[in-house]
Amino acid sequence: MKVSDISDLSYAELDRLRHAVSERMKEMRDVGITQLKATIAEQAQILGIELKELIPRKTRRRRKPDDAA
Numbered sequence: 001m002k003v004s005d006i007s008d009l010s011y012a013e014l015d016r017l018r019h020a021v022s023e024r025m026k027e028m029r030d031v032g033i034t035q036l037k038a039t040i041a042e043q044a045q046i047l048g049i050e051l052k053e054l055i056p057r058k059t060r061r062r063r064k065p066d067d068a069a
Contacts, residue, residue, distance in 0.1 A: 044051050
């Protein structure tokens with residue numbers, strides 16, 4: 001992949017480029033997450049583990065007592 005010099009691009013051109021890069025990164029992240037979830041589910045099934053067992057339970061946050069004085 002050839003990387004071009006961006007120093008001569010205008011603000012509008014840089015903004016369009018930034019938007020295009022952000023969109024591409026979002027697409028790649030979404031595809032990667034989907035593939036990772038599928039791989040994990042497949043491996044869990046092979047091992048006979050339920051997916052629920054792999055996901056840590058969220059700890060409940062306790063409310064701090066009001067400091068009413």
